[in-house]
Amino acid sequence: MRGVNDLEIRMPAQRLITFWALLLSASILAIGCSPELHITKTGLTTTERFNETSDRLYVVSMFVETRRGHKNELVTLDPESYETINRSDLVYGTLVFKFSQDPQGRIWTGYSGTPENYNTKRVDIFDHNGSHVKTLEPCSWPDKEITFAAGWAFIPCYLNGFHARMVVVDLSSLEIVKTIELEAEPRFSLLAAAATEETVLVAGGSDTHGTLVMIDPHSMEISQTIDVYGGISVRTIVVHDGLFYMLNRGSHRSPENPLDLHIVTPGDSPTVTSHQLAARSPVFGFIEGDQLWAYHDPAISGDSGSRAISRYDLLTGETELWPLPDYWWAGDMAWIDGKIILTRRHSLNPDETDGLYEFNPETGELIQWLELEGAQLLLVPDE
Numbered sequence: 001m002r003g004v005n006d007l008e009i010r011m012p013a014q015r016l017i018t019f020w021a022l023l024l025s026a027s028i029l030a031i032g033c034s035p036e037l038h039i040t041k042t043g044l045t046t047t048e049r050f051n052e053t054s055d056r057l058y059v060v061s062m063f064v065e066t067r068r069g070h071k072n073e074l075v076t077l078d079p080e081s082y083e084t085i086n087r088s089d090l091v092y093g094t095l096v097f098k099f100s101q102d103p104q105g106r107i108w109t110g111y112s113g114t115p116e117n118y119n120t121k122r123v124d125i126f127d128h129n130g131s132h133v134k135t136l137e138p139c140s141w142p143d144k145e146i147t148f149a150a151g152w153a154f155i156p157c158y159l160n161g162f163h164a165r166m167v168v169v170d171l172s173s174l175e176i177v178k179t180i181e182l183e184a185e186p187r188f189s190l191l192a193a194a195a196t197e198e199t200v201l202v203a204g205g206s207d208t209h210g211t212l213v214m215i216d217p218h219s220m221e222i223s224q225t226i227d228v229y230g231g232i233s234v235r236t237i238v239v240h241d242g243l244f245y246m247l248n249r250g251s252h253r254s255p256e257n258p259l260d261l262h263i264v265t266p267g268d269s270p271t272v273t274s275h276q277l278a279a280r281s282p283v284f285g286f287i288e289g290d291q292l293w294a295y296h297d298p299a300i301s302g303d304s305g306s307r308a309i310s311r312y313d314l315l316t317g318e319t320e321l322w323p324l325p326d327y328w329w330a331g332d333m334a335w336i337d338g339k340i341i342l343t344r345r346h347s348l349n350p351d352e353t354d355g356l357y358e359f360n361p362e363t364g365e366l367i368q369w370l371e372l373e374g375a376q377l378l379l380v381p382d383e
Contacts, residue, residue: 036136055079056128057336058107059343059356060096061374072096074109075372076130079336081197082370093117097235098145101170101381102153106133110155112143125174125346126241134174138167145237147195149217152177154200156193164190164204168220178220184211194237194244199223199266201244203234214266226352232262236284238292240314242266245292252280252298261292261312278310278321288335290314297344309340309359322361330357331376343375344368 029263037356057079063070072090090096090109093116107126112331113119122139123146141158148154153169164182169175182188188204188211195201200215210232214224233250244264253256260277264270285294292312298304305326312319330342340361345354355371356378 015147025225029072037187042319056085056130057103058099058130058379058381059372060099060109060377060379061354062088062096062345062376064374072372074099074107074126074130077370088126088130088132090124091117091120091122091131094120095143096377097143099377099379100146100148102148102280104171105381107379108146108153108155108346110142110144110146112158132296136174136176137170138169139165139179140174142167144193145191147200149194149195149200152217152220154193154215154217156190158190161189162187164188164202165253166193166200166202166215179220179222180215182213184213184225188213191232192234192246194239196239196242196244196266198242201237201264201266203232203237203246205232212264212270212272214270224270225272226264226272228262234262235353236282238285238287240287247282247285249281251282252283255280266324275312275317276319277312278319279306279308282310284333286333286335287314291333293333293340295330297329308359310359320361322359323363324366328366332378332381334378336380341369341376341378342366345374345376 042328057077060073061073061075064073071092074088074090075208076086079083091111093114093328094111095114096109096110099107101107105128110123119140121140123138123142125133125134127133130352138155139157143154143158146153146155151171153171155167157165159165165180166180167176168178170177180353182202187206190206191203193202201302202213204211210228212226213222216223233248234246234249235249238245246262248260248262250337251260259274259278260282261275263273279296281296281298282294283297285292292314294310296308296310306325307328309322310319329346330344332343334341340359342357342359344357353371354373354375356369356375358367358369
């Protein structure tokens with residue numbers, strides 16, 4: 001077991017330095033292409049691409065160039081023709097790490113501060129077509145995933161790195177109805193959040209260990225807390241069949257006993273089990289069937305340039321790994337109509353452009369499906 005080195009705990013100023021360092025390094029280094037993996041483009045006029053039953057696909061594009069500098073956008077796409085339905089500007093001078101869709105089909109986006117816009121408190125809500133509906137200001141740095149359960153939206157806010165806060169919003173009125181303080185000893189630095197219909201899970205960390213806070217969405221009260229040792233440097237929590245799958249992006253810091261995946265089983269006596277994947281530092285992923293797919297990137301410290309996609313069988317524990325080209329940076333990953341789709345920006349390779357790429361595990365090819373400047377995050381509505 002390890003302490004502070006396993007946990008991604010930073011004060012706001014430290015986080016800002018890390019954010020910009022990662023963005024700069026990705027911009028400079030995202031250029032290599034290994035000979036084992038072939039990258040091609042498909043014609044952008046293809047009529048049959050994704051056959052998703054939803055009639056919308058959402059992308060957050062960041063650092064899109066304009067005559068006045070750059071901006072961030074919420075781009076709403078038709079999933080069959082890939083025509084742009086709508087573009088809405090997001091808050092200038094911020095970063096977006098997660099966005100989500102509520103049961104009514106509205107899109108919720110929170111923001112993380114930067115030196116240009118440090119103390120952001122804003123959450124924007126957009127309708128099904130991506131048009132702005134309402135702005136909330138629940139608390140500082142609402143930059144983790146906003147989740148929904150029991151008719152409420154749960155907005156986690158980072159605050160100051162010593163403690164965090166969950167703000168509850170009525171999905172009917174879009175009014176704030178309650179705030180829940182998230183605290184632990186020696187501190188609670190917010191990392192990630194997720195929800196089922198019966199449990200809202202919030203992960204936080206400190207200098208010594210991680211803390212999982214479970215909230216009952218019906219009573220809006222904290223029901224349980226669990227201390228976790230061995231590292232929970234988590235950005236993404238995947239929900240599947242009532243369980244929470246926490247991807248530990250800091251697992252490369254413990255090579256002697258890497259804990260890549262923590263599985264949380266909620267209930268009266270919740271449990272946490274830890275597992276190894278085929279590679280270290282899973283950043284984000286999804287579950288399709290009984291397979292957990294993850295994108296791996298150890299760039300948060302001592303970046304070696306290695307990138308990979310892994311598959312983990314939830315039933316047998318079998319793993320498989322596909323190395324990607326060195327420094328092949330991706331921002332998000334989703335399963336769309338039987339295809340693994342990644343967002344891509346930062347590339348300085350003249351043969352590559354920003355956009356959406358399909359990864360084919362059978363052929364080892366990366367195929368560009370859509371050119372889209374600044375493509376960072378991807379949201380596929382539930383069927």
